[in-house]
Amino acid sequence: MKISESWRLAGIISGEVRFQAFLEANPSNLARVKEDPAKISRAIKSQSRISIVMTGFILILIAVISLAASAFDNEIGSPDARLAVGFAVYLTLSFVVVFFLNLTTTSGLFSSGAMRLPSTLPLTREQVEQLNFLSFVRIFIGPVALSLILFPVGCLILFGPLVALVSLIACASTVSIAIGALIRVAKWFHKKTHQTDESRISSMVRVAASIGIVIGMISVYSLGSYMPDLMRFIINLSVDVGPGVFTILALVFPFSFGFMAASAAFGSLIPLTTILASIAGTAFYTVIAVLSFRSSGRSLRAVTLGGISTSKQGLLREVAVDIVSPLRSMVRKDLKLATRNIGSAFIFAIPIFLIIMLFPMLQYWRGPFGFLRSMSALTAIEYANLFGGISLVSILMFDTQGASVHEGLPVSSKLVLRTKTVIMIVPYIFCMLALDLVILINSPISPLLLLIPIVQMPYGYVIGMAVGGAVFKIRGGGRAVAVNVTSDQAMGFVSAFVGALIGIVPLVGYGLTILYTGSQILSLATQGLIVLVMIVASWRFIPKLLKD
Amino acid sequence: MSAVNIKNLVKSFGELVAVNDLTLDVREGEIYALLGPNGAGKTTTIKMLMGLLDPDSGNASVFGINSQENPVEVKNLVGYVPEEQQLYDSLTPRELFDFIASIRKLSQEKITKRMREFVKALDFEQYYDNMIVTLSQGNKQKTMLIAALLHRPKLLILDEPFSSLDVRSAKIMKDIVKIHAENGGSVLLSTHVMEVAEGLCDRVGIIDEGVLVAEGTLDELRTQSQREGATLEVLFLKLTEQEEEVAEGVSVLREALSD
Numbered sequence: 001m002k003i004s005e006s007w008r009l010a011g012i013i014s015g016e017v018r019f020q021a022f023l024e025a026n027p028s029n030l031a032r033v034k035e036d037p038a039k040i041s042r043a044i045k046s047q048s049r050i051s052i053v054m055t056g057f058i059l060i061l062i063a064v065i066s067l068a069a070s071a072f073d074n075e076i077g078s079p080d081a082r083l084a085v086g087f088a089v090y091l092t093l094s095f096v097v098v099f100f101l102n103l104t105t106t107s108g109l110f111s112s113g114a115m116r117l118p119s120t121l122p123l124t125r126e127q128v129e130q131l132n133f134l135s136f137v138r139i140f141i142g143p144v145a146l147s148l149i150l151f152p153v154g155c156l157i158l159f160g161p162l163v164a165l166v167s168l169i170a171c172a173s174t175v176s177i178a179i180g181a182l183i184r185v186a187k188w189f190h191k192k193t194h195q196t197d198e199s200r201i202s203s204m205v206r207v208a209a210s211i212g213i214v215i216g217m218i219s220v221y222s223l224g225s226y227m228p229d230l231m232r233f234i235i236n237l238s239v240d241v242g243p244g245v246f247t248i249l250a251l252v253f254p255f256s257f258g259f260m261a262a263s264a265a266f267g268s269l270i271p272l273t274t275i276l277a278s279i280a281g282t283a284f285y286t287v288i289a290v291l292s293f294r295s296s297g298r299s300l301r302a303v304t305l306g307g308i309s310t311s312k313q314g315l316l317r318e319v320a321v322d323i324v325s326p327l328r329s330m331v332r333k334d335l336k337l338a339t340r341n342i343g344s345a346f347i348f349a350i351p352i353f354l355i356i357m358l359f360p361m362l363q364y365w366r367g368p369f370g371f372l373r374s375m376s377a378l379t380a381i382e383y384a385n386l387f388g389g390i391s392l393v394s395i396l397m398f399d400t401q402g403a404s405v406h407e408g409l410p411v412s413s414k415l416v417l418r419t420k421t422v423i424m425i426v427p428y429i430f431c432m433l434a435l436d437l438v439i440l441i442n443s444p445i446s447p448l449l450l451l452i453p454i455v456q457m458p459y460g461y462v463i464g465m466a467v468g469g470a471v472f473k474i475r476g477g478g479r480a481v482a483v484n485v486t487s488d489q490a491m492g493f494v495s496a497f498v499g500a501l502i503g504i505v506p507l508v509g510y511g512l513t514i515l516y517t518g519s520q521i522l523s524l525a526t527q528g529l530i531v532l533v534m535i536v537a538s539w540r541f542i543p544k545l546l547k548d
Numbered sequence: 549m550s551a552v553n554i555k556n557l558v559k560s561f562g563e564l565v566a567v568n569d570l571t572l573d574v575r576e577g578e579i580y581a582l583l584g585p586n587g588a589g590k591t592t593t594i595k596m597l598m599g600l601l602d603p604d605s606g607n608a609s610v611f612g613i614n615s616q617e618n619p620v621e622v623k624n625l626v627g628y629v630p631e632e633q634q635l636y637d638s639l640t641p642r643e644l645f646d647f648i649a650s651i652r653k654l655s656q657e658k659i660t661k662r663m664r665e666f667v668k669a670l671d672f673e674q675y676y677d678n679m680i681v682t683l684s685q686g687n688k689q690k691t692m693l694i695a696a697l698l699h700r701p702k703l704l705i706l707d708e709p710f711s712s713l714d715v716r717s718a719k720i721m722k723d724i725v726k727i728h729a730e731n732g733g734s735v736l737l738s739t740h741v742m743e744v745a746e747g748l749c750d751r752v753g754i755i756d757e758g759v760l761v762a763e764g765t766l767d768e769l770r771t772q773s774q775r776e777g778a779t780l781e782v783l784f785l786k787l788t789e790q791e792e793e794v795a796e797g798v799s800v801l802r803e804a805l806s807d
Binding site: 317319320321322323324325326328329330332333336337340401402403404405407408409410411412548 | 595598599600618619620621623624626627628629630632633634635636637638639642643644645646647648649650651652653654655656659660663664667673676677692695696
């Protein structure tokens with residue numbers, strides 16, 4: 001088979017891989033694909049384009065920032081230290097970008113079984129392997145090509161051909177090691193999220209892995225703002241501890257490449273021991289990268305042709321049924337569903353996402369006096385209320401999978417709403433705790449400000465019931481329904497709006513009381529009283545709006 | 549008391565009248581088959597009976613309990629296997645059965661014993677801890693059947709229950725349906741498999757374009773259509789006025805295949 005024909009077929013296979021990754025990323029996608037295949041096809045194409053543009057944008061951003069800081073920011077440190085550390089920071093961050101932004105697609109590669117059909121066609125094993133390799137290349141070609149071009153070209157312009165050559169070897173090695181790690185972790189993650197071991201430890205591993213990946217993805221998008229600080233921190237470390245730190249760092253990936261480049265550009269400024277350490281480190285990690293490239297190829301072939309075994313070895317477990325209360329069983333089922341794909345696990349990362357978003361805003365709100373006032377704390381909580389509404393509607397997505405099961409079960413809409421609310425309260429409470437921490441860090445005007453999120457915590461129940469009740473009323477005429485937020489974005493907006501609207505009630509009570517009395521204690525008492533009244537009201541009246 | 553009582557049921561979706569003034573009864577201890585071409589209104593009827601859809605007019609009840617007024621109580625009495633198998637793909641059958649048995653508040657000891665029997669009879673042990681997404685269509689069907697039978701329902705409603713089962717499992721399931729009826733339980737099943745309806749059911753209702761065109765035992769249907777000794781398939785085609793359509797289709801296909 002000609003390489004051009006293989007390349008074309010690999011395009012079809014990589015398209016299928018992206019399609020499967022899209023389905024895997026969120027349970028609602030499985031339902032959406034049946035509802036509107038044309039729409040989902042458009043969504044995949046647009047998601048793929050957005051992913052390429054985002055990866056490109058982030059790689060350009062970190063390349064420009066690290067090169068600019070290395071070449072021009074005299075405040076950070078000496079030129080050799082800046083180049084060595086800037087180089088290493090870029091390589092670390094490009095590793096993170098290649099790794100996290102491609103994790104779901106790589107998992108899709110394992111679950112798609114896309115190579116099964118070609119392997120049944122009259123093709124030789126070599127041809128199937130070539131197809132397999134080219135499919136993988138087509139998935140990663142964008143970020144890999146960008147990584148191999150951008151930084152070396154920048155180095156060529158700013159530091160000359162020798163540094164550009166080192167940067168090309170460094171970027172190629174980093175990409176190779178990143179893809180090797182990606183294949184291994186994606187394989188492990190796929191196995192963990194599809195394994196059915198019921199032990200608590202296994203569930204915790206799944207939750208931790210899901211949250212870790214979501215946080216990784218979020219942090220990738222905020223890399224640019226942390227880079228110069230990161231460089232300054234590493235350079236200051238050598239000033240504080242001593243120049244020996246650089247020699248040790250020169251042995252560590254990816255600093256070896258950084259010090260190798262700095263030696264090429266500013267050899268006279270760097271001690272001989274550091275230069276020797278960087279040569280040894282560069283040689284060692286280049287060999288590791290070559291080995292990683294080879295073993296990735298083998299691993300990829302084995303995985304895509306043979307699949308990943310997620311079933312347990314050994315004896316079959318005893319058949320038994322574990323009965324708990326209906327509410328607990330629904331919560332247990334939802335948590336299992338949530339921890340078996342990255343899209344659903346996002347609700348657990350909402351507090352972290354909220355804090356990443358609010359932290360710079362709260363710092364700004366401190367203003368010239370350097371104190372955080374009640375109004376800022378109330379505004380931050382209102383953001384959490386809005387996120388609470390979004391959390392609840394995200395939880396409603398879990399049930400898009402099990403329609404056939406729900407249709408036959410004697411489950412009242414009230415029980416469904418209470419279950420979803422119970423789950424939603426957990427991230428809401430974590431949001432309040434995280435807000436407390438952020439308020440504490442930002443010098444609150446009074447320690448009593450820390451009590452506003454604490455008093456608000458039980459209000460998660462009201463927000464959950466109100467948002468769920470509104471969604472059930474609008475979409476199900478009062479019956480419990482599953483909602484695909486990705487296809488039904490109107491419900492996403494409604495949920496955020498209801499969450500914010502209902503959530504603001506106790507905060508307005510607090511605000512008005514402090515305006516009239518100036519007393520934090522009276523304001524907190526008003527807030528608490530409103531919270532209590534609203535809990536009782538939502539417990540009594542919202543179920544009456546529902547229908548079975 | 550009838551197990552199922554459907555009276556003058558009407559349901560429209562825009563211009564389309566899916567169920568048109570349908571009236572039928574399923575007696576206690578009876579196996580009743582609802583037959584009809586695709587889009588005849590069988591599934592819509594079943595969904596209204598389960599309280600999943602509100603009728604435009606008329607009513608449906610299960611053992612005297614109105615499906616629209618008290619759907620939760622109806623679901624307590626019914627074991628339901630819908631036509632589409634939208635299960636929780638990321639759960640295992642074990643996790644799914646734990647969930648269903650907990651919702652139905654079943655006794656742990658009794659249900660564990662019953663589950664072991666089902667699993668053994670349906671040769672399901674090796675799939676019990678595999679994620680549902682990895683199961684074949686037949687094993688997903690078995691999962692739904694076990695889930696429907698878990699609570700010993702008084703009425704089984706099966707929408708195309710045998711379509712994906714292997715020979716052994718289909719035979720076992722047919723026997724289960726028979727045993728269920730012998731023990732006083734009732735069964736309402738919709739099927740396209742004429743042999744199943746012919747060999748298993750006490751009475752058959754034929755529905756076309758939302759209207760019940762014929763109802764009765766096989767002999768009663770033969771009398772109605774004036775076709776003595778005819779199979780249910782022939783009777784079905786005659787009563788739904790599809791005989792000529794089928795003959796024409798076969799003739800076109802014969803030509804296409806001989807080219």
